Amino acid sequence: MEKDKLKNIEVPISSISIPIEGEAGRTGSWRTERPILDPSKCAAVKQNKLVCMLCWLYCPEGTISRTIPPKINYYYCKGCGICAKECPSKAITMKDETNFEE
């Protein structure tokens, strides 16, 4: 499928791709702080409805799902912290990555 879309480009002379997950690789490794969602504070979880969703809306990398609860994809989340800043319920907090080292 991916291949087919670009198969008519016979001479690959510039860098071309199609929109796919993780086009630039697993950018999660860039993160120094990790957003952690506390579902007990999340408005969507509390009302069991797709409400608020500001974290999903504001995430510049599209790594937060529009679900109950919202799920954060740590493979690609760069740890910018916008979700934590925007969450009106203060359900997301940024934690230092060193807390998660294996």
Added chain:
Amino acid sequence: MSEKLVLSGNHAAAHACKGARVQVIAAYPITPQSPATELLSRFVETGQLNAKYVCVESEHSAMTVCIAASSTGARTFTATSANGLALMHEQLHWAAGARLPIVMACVNRAVAAPWNVWTDNQDSISQRDTGWIQLYCEDNQEIYDTILQAYKIAEQIYCPVMVCYDGYILSHTLMPVEIIDQNAIDEFLPPFKPYVTLDPDDPKVLNLVTFPWIRHDHPHIEKFGGYPEIRYKLQQTLRSSFDVIERVDKEFGEKFDRQYGIFKEYMCDEADYIILAMGSLASEATVAAEILYEEGYTVGVLSLKLFRPFPAKQLATFAKQSAASTFIVIDRNLSYGYEGALCTDFKAALYTHHVQKNVHGYLLGIGGRDVNVEQIMEIVHKSRKAIEAGQLDKETEWINIMK
């Protein structure tokens, strides 16, 4: 039917864009480029040219608009000078790396500081490493013809082309210019066929983050290689583009009776000294060569049209077959801290191809200081005297300057 008009260099450029059926023009006015884009905007406004004219807030934006439009498959044009070209610098690299056949007119002007609007090749020479093809013109007919050729070259090899001509000396001087019949142009220059287009119905990512290494996690990305592969292909294309450039020129010559070559020779056959220069400097040198011939000195002129890709082998072969002992390179530009760019490149070409000649560099007409025949004759005599005195290691000299 072709017709002959009396046009400034800028207006000749605008007429060429009209003939090329340019589809998107984005430009920001700057002296001495402005009349070119003013006439283009009039062509668009009066419906003589079916194009989108985008007014932008800077030259950086002008090139960005051209990049975006070219990515959707449109034939694009912009024009600028000096500090405007410098402001485009980042996007010049982008246009070349993205392999977009944008054509731009660079109306050569000195780069500030101090402020100066007169002719000088510093602006385009400072952009020589961006991956653009650079063609220099000697007169207004050549500007018109070169822009038409530039689109054909650019769209065959997917590289942007800068058509350079001297500010005021060409841009604002009126000369007769033959405007080619539209049907004949259409036959010479077919519509642009992009190898990839941005299309909302078929989304693509162009010029994505491209790693130092080749990715194997997505087969469709793998075939494009990493950053070095993309850049290698640009270099390979440019180094092997001489055939295309010459073929386009030849076809143009067959169709329209005017052909320019990669460089033009003037009285070089028996010459002891050959002046190598670009643009209007080379034109002026031909007059000096004629007067010197009357005085008993055999001097030829080599006018270089194609500066990038640099025709090193062609120039070296020419030098090898030439009887001249000495090449006099006159630059209206300077790589500060060393010498004129053409002088450096020419010497490197001779060295690579094992051709031994005396090469003397001179700087003349910087910042638009008037260049005349007497100064060029003085240069030839300086070189002649240096050679006769056995001074073989003459360094680049700045002419007609208060020291």
